[in-house]
Amino acid sequence: MEKYIILDHGSGGLASQNLIGSLFLKYLKNSVLNQLEDAAVLPPEHGQIAFSTDSYVVDPVFFPGGNIGELAVNGTINDLAMRGARPICLSLGLILEEGFAVDELEKIIKSIANACDYAGVPVVTGDTKVVPRGKADKIFINTSGIGIVEENININASQAQPGDIILLSGTLADHGITILTSREGLQVDANLLSDTRPLHFLAQAIVKDFPGAIHTMRDPTRGGLGTTLSEIAKTTKLCMEIEENSIPMHAEVRAACELMGLDPLYLANEGKCMVLAAPEYAEEILHRMRSVPEGRDTAIIGRVSEKHAGRVVLTTVAGGRRLVEPLSGEPLPRIC
Amino acid sequence: MEKYIILDHGSGGLASQNLIGSLFLKYLKNSVLNQLEDAAVLPPEHGQIAFSTDSYVVDPVFFPGGNIGELAVNGTINDLAMRGARPICLSLGLILEEGFAVDELEKIIKSIANACDYAGVPVVTGDTKVVPRGKADKIFINTSGIGIVEENININASQAQPGDIILLSGTLADHGITILTSREGLQVDANLLSDTRPLHFLAQAIVKDFPGAIHTMRDPTRGGLGTTLSEIAKTTKLCMEIEENSIPMHAEVRAACELMGLDPLYLANEGKCMVLAAPEYAEEILHRMRSVPEGRDTAIIGRVSEKHAGRVVLTTVAGGRRLVEPLSGEPLPRIC
Structure with missing residues (x-):
């Protein structure tokens, strides 16, 4: 050879x-x-x-x-x-x-x-x-x-309903920040690692255990959580309300984002899934997702409402509220 | 935009x-x-x-x-x-x-x-x-x-049988010679055109009309007819005997190949299919293929035998016989 x-x-x-x-x-x-x-x-x-x-x-x-x-x-x-x-x-x-x-x-x-x-x-x-x-x-x-x-399953963006809870299966922005620092040769933190992993075991677990209750699932890759939520808000004309406080994040990732002035909401994830689901099963779905290794850090990060049609609203750590716009520029070419 | x-x-x-x-x-x-x-x-x-x-x-x-x-x-x-x-x-x-x-x-x-x-x-x-x-x-x-x-259909290289006829659905080497002359900016002949076209209408016609009689089909793209036949010969340990005289070819393509010293057997085709089929239906399959526009120029170009196990034998225009080896080098990178 x-x-x-x-x-x-x-x-x-x-x-x-x-x-x-x-x-x-x-x-x-x-x-x-x-x-x-x-x-x-x-x-x-x-x-x-x-x-x-x-x-x-x-x-x-x-x-x-x-x-x-x-x-x-x-x-x-x-x-x-x-x-x-x-x-x-x-x-x-x-x-x-x-x-x-x-x-x-x-x-x-x-x-x-x-x-x-x-x-x-x-x-x-x-x-x-x-x-x-x-x-x-x-x-x-x-x-x-x-x-x-399966023939009775219909999961897509337009299935989202007002009142749905928004779950995120783990920490935000791991892949995006890792690629960026690795490409630039920055030694920000040795603990930065891509989260690349398959999500079908996790997804199948909740789809099978909660038939009809899982409305929308997305893995926020390019464009990150912010862009993915914006797309769903635009498609459904509903409001996605999320709490910055509830979003799981590694301390190293948070620090690296602050250092480089990057918003983790727009950084890619390669092993995280966002789930919009019926609120009556909130605790059970959360528990089920946490029972699967790749969903161990799942958190409820927000809720679907009709407050601002087609928009994503973030309640910041400080208690303020701001609109999350879809990504317009390209912070990171060749992220995946 | x-x-x-x-x-x-x-x-x-x-x-x-x-x-x-x-x-x-x-x-x-x-x-x-x-x-x-x-x-x-x-x-x-x-x-x-x-x-x-x-x-x-x-x-x-x-x-x-x-x-x-x-x-x-x-x-x-x-x-x-x-x-x-x-x-x-x-x-x-x-x-x-x-x-x-x-x-x-x-x-x-x-x-x-x-x-x-x-x-x-x-x-x-x-x-x-x-x-x-x-x-x-x-x-x-x-x-x-x-x-x-369909569940009863099983068409692949290993289905080829001794005695099978070998059909080619039209002229050889059109795509390969066109890309080469076009890339090099050669004005060999204005009539050189790629043969890119879909073959599923043609293939479905014979698969449906002659159930069980169509053993192997291949479109000889990269590596050309020579390499494709070699692969089938190697897989089946049978001999593919073809007649140079029977292979349809545009005069312009033949001339361009001679001019550039290229063997059309190794040039890519993008709208031709080679069919290995039961000999008892030879004339009917030939007729059926010719009845579909993209198979209009179909010809029987040879036969499967047990003469030289795993080899392709070409009877030349002059009546001599030579072995056709699979392509080793790369005459034309980025042909498709």
Whole structure:
């Protein structure tokens, strides 16, 4: 095997087949992927079909707490999970820059395999392209995924109701602040780690245990909690009222945000889910979410009302109230 | 709307929403995509689920006969079609370079919409990332797709049988030679055009009309017919015997290949399908394929035998015989 990616690895010929055999199948092998057909064929499933896609261009490729590979696996699983789907498989599309180190690629593929194993969701089909040096930046990954949604389940932004509680499954802004400090080479705090993780176990737990009570779920990635809430407010023409005091946050993240003048409401999360749910089950849902490891720090952070149609209102630590606007600029390109 | 893509268009914030609303939904709108949820949810389907992914990095982005957008739509539809699937939906993942012209992007999105309409396969979910100038080359597109395969259908490389006829649905090497001459700025012949087109109508026609008789289908893209046949020979340990004389080819393509010293067997096709089928239906399948517009030039180009296990043997125009090896090098990076 070569030490660096060459154009031939994207040719569809022998070098491609070598890369597939000695690297991709080595770590990702399963009965469907092994067939190496142009499309995977999977057994029939009962239920609605969920489908999602995301490309990952995160810089740096390796960061504290993870790398682009597991991020790509978890990110697409989470997009499916937020619709109440049970993810069943992923596709993996790689765009590699000529000259990318094969041992770095191997680390990424290994991490993809580990993330897939942990989540119980296999890669069943894939594609690799190689572009000349300088025409891409190391590696871009697209993952698409299919999930199955039981027929009675309908979870989306427009299901939110006045009175719904707003839950957040854990600490805010971990991924965003980690990427930023890691990219800039800042040694702000050694404890800053990306929160990349799959959320389908958590989401499925509450969807199954509280049928009809889970109205909306979103993972606040790019644009952060502020933008995600704004989108839901805009879609529903309802008011999202949140309490700054109730939002879980690591002290290190809070300190780093203050130091750099960044608002954690707009920083990306890659392992947190926001749930809008019927208030009569508030305590039970909170308890159930906390019983799942990735929901251990779940908190009720606010409530849906009709106070300011289409707006997000934050009650600050000091007791003041301010409107949270959707993100307009780009504080952090290539965050995921 | 800005004239050029800026980093903000990938932020997940207002600029992203603006791009989605004023460009993507303008052309691609449908009841599922319009919801703008993180994952699309589609009604239940009966049958096996086919799943495929491909990233497109073709250079140049616009070429005679097409552009990267319709290529991405047709390419993934074809990967599904080759397993006997009825494609039901696509995802669209864009990676844009900062500074890419918005009117070029609009042309591409329009062409994606036209290709989807023609094929009857909607884009139901998508994602857009923007990377800084110089970190990608204009635009990369990933399309993934879902199709449904009837439960009794099992079409793949390992189904090929000794005695099977080998059909090719039309002229060879059109896409590959067009991209090469177009990229190099060569004015070889104004009649060179990419053959990008969807093949699911053609594939479904024979799969439905000749149940059990269609053993293997492949669209010989990267690596060309030579590499595709080699893969099938290797998988099945059978011999693929083809006749150079029988392979349809445009005179302009043949001339350009001779001029540039390229073997058309290794050049990419983006709208041709190769079919391995039971010999007792040879004439009927040939006739049926020719009755579909995109199969008009179908020819029987050879036969599966046990003569040289795992090899592809070409009978040349001059009557000699030579082995066709799989592609080893990369004659044409970024062909698709």
